[in-house]
Amino acid sequence: MAAAAVLGIAGGTAVGYGVQADRAPTPLPALSQPNLAYPAKALPADKVPDPLPVSQDRQRKTEGDLRELLVSKPSGARNARFPFPTKGWMSLDAYAREFKSEDYMFETLAEADVRRIAAANWLQGQYRDVGIRLVQFRSGAVLGASDHANDQLDYMPYAKEGAGNAGDPIKGSGNGRYFLYKAVNKPGYLPVYQARAIAQRGDVMLDVFIFDTVPISKKDIRTLAERQLERL
Numbered sequence: 001m002a003a004a005a006v007l008g009i010a011g012g013t014a015v016g017y018g019v020q021a022d023r024a025p026t027p028l029p030a031l032s033q034p035n036l037a038y039p040a041k042a043l044p045a046d047k048v049p050d051p052l053p054v055s056q057d058r059q060r061k062t063e064g065d066l067r068e069l070l071v072s073k074p075s076g077a078r079n080a081r082f083p084f085p086t087k088g089w090m091s092l093d094a095y096a097r098e099f100k101s102e103d104y105m106f107e108t109l110a111e112a113d114v115r116r117i118a119a120a121n122w123l124q125g126q127y128r129d130v131g132i133r134l135v136q137f138r139s140g141a142v143l144g145a146s147d148h149a150n151d152q153l154d155y156m157p158y159a160k161e162g163a164g165n166a167g168d169p170i171k172g173s174g175n176g177r178y179f180l181y182k183a184v185n186k187p188g189y190l191p192v193y194q195a196r197a198i199a200q201r202g203d204v205m206l207d208v209f210i211f212d213t214v215p216i217s218k219k220d221i222r223t224l225a226e227r228q229l230e231r232l
Contacts, residue, residue, distance in 0.1 A: 062204055062232065066118040066134055069231045071224065073122045080121035080129065090119040095133065100161075108151075112144035113137055115203075126213075127190070132228060133207040149175060149200035152207070156198070163196065168218065170225050173199040176206075178221045197225035201232040 062069065067088035095117050096106035118134040137144030156162035156179055163179035170176035176199025184192040190213040197208040208225050210216050 062136065062202060066116060066136055066204075069134065070118055070120045070132055071228045071231065073120065074124065077122040077124050077130075080123055080131075088118055088120065090117040090133065092117065095119075095135070109135075109144075109148065112142050112147060113140055114144065127211075129211040130224070131209050132224075134228075134232075135205045135207065137203050137205075139203065145200045145203050145205040146175075149198055149205045152198045153177060156196070163194075168222070170197060170199050170222065170229060172226060172229055173201070175200060176225065176229065178208075178218070178225050180216060180218060180221070183215070195221035197221050199225065199229055201229060204232055206232065 070088065092109060092114055093106060096102045096109065099105040115136045115138045117136070120132045122130050124130060135145070135148060137148070153175065156177070157166050158164065159182075163181045165179060167177035167179040170178055176197065178197035179195065181194040181196070184194075193212050193214065193216050195210045195216040195218075197206075199206050206225070206228055208221065208228060210221055210224070
């Protein structure tokens with residue numbers, strides 16, 4: 001009985017294939033067909049929807065001159081001693097040189113498809129040095145801005161490479177944090193205090209830092225980071 005059932009199934013399959021083989025092939029529809037566009041007719045001018053406002057489409061803001069989104073130099077501030085940015089722009093190799101592993105940073109950011117870097121530096125008071133970097137990435141399979149921000153945030157809690165603490169969240173940012181470093185004291189030199197803020201919005205990663213010879217308050221770095229984030 002089992003053998004008969006197997007032969008029956010095999011026979012039925014063979015007959016089915018035979019019937020299909022004897023039939024004339026059914027032509028497939030053409031790959032290119034007219035009138036597949038949507039909508040079929042363009043909308044009248046008075047019915048075309050307005051573009052999304054900047055509040056709903058932040059990319060409209062960052063597609064323009066990225067330098068215009070940099071926080072303005074405060075009243076009384078002076079130009080930095082070393083003009084790192086050139087007319088508000090910074091090259092990738094110049095930005096990579098700001099890190100200890102500059103070769104690794106250059107290769108990593110190049111592979112992530114950096115688009116451009118807007119930058120600002122100024123001096124306040126006697127020794128306070130302030131810098132802002134807006135690192136923008138091209139759209140693609142790699143989430144460059146998010147990855148770069150998270151890579152920097154990952155090592156900040158460690159004292160050897162980072163600030164040695166978990167930092168505090170930046171208001172209005174999903175992943176942004178600001179940090180105060182421990183003072184660096186060397187015989188014969190003024191103490192060095194440092195603060196840093198890192199965040200990401202859309203395709204832009206922002207990096208804000210302050211150096212001084214006197215303690216830096218949390219309010220100073222937090223306020224500067226929040227002001228810069230609001231402009232994105």
